Amino acid sequence: MFSFNKLTVFATALAASSVVLATPASVKKRAALDVFVPPITSPVAGDVWVVGQQKNVTWDTSNAPAHITNPIGQILLAKGGPITGDVLADGFDILIGSIEVTVPDVVDGDDYAIILLGDASNYSPEFTITHSA
Incomplete structure (x- = not known):
């Protein structure tokens, strides 16, 4: 015992x-499952977007892993690093590689960046948003 x-x-x-x-x-x-952080290919540094226009945000999906942890994407607008709160697109498949967004009405002439969210976040280079072409 x-x-x-x-x-x-x-x-x-x-x-x-x-x-x-x-x-x-x-x-x-x-x-x-793998984390996928596709590089943003558009917008690029120096681009000028006009409020109200339709613009394509694009990213490179050529190195996507077979199994992505979070395949649902979201596009946000950032100013000086922090998110401004403008959600430009959401609920799309991260593997589509591009999505059209409407340029929001923001402060004229300021520099912004796009944040692509999915598994992780990726920032575009800074570009300008203005009210007139």
Whole structure:
């Protein structure tokens, strides 16, 4: 018959072995999904967008992994780093590579950037938004 100490040691060893055995499966499951951070190809530095126009935001999907952690995209407008709160597009498949947005009514002549969200965020170079061409 086991004493209390021997039983405790046996139960602890059994519990530890089940954790070790479960670890590889959870690692394999996580490894099957990859974070995808596609580089933004448009807008580029120096572009000038006019309020109210339709513009294409584009990104490179050529190196997309087979399994993406979050394939749903969102386009945001940023000014000086922080997000301005303008959601220009959302709910699209990150693998489409481009989406048309309407240039929002913002402060004339300021520099902005596009943020592409999905798995992670990626910023475009800064560009200008103005009220007239």
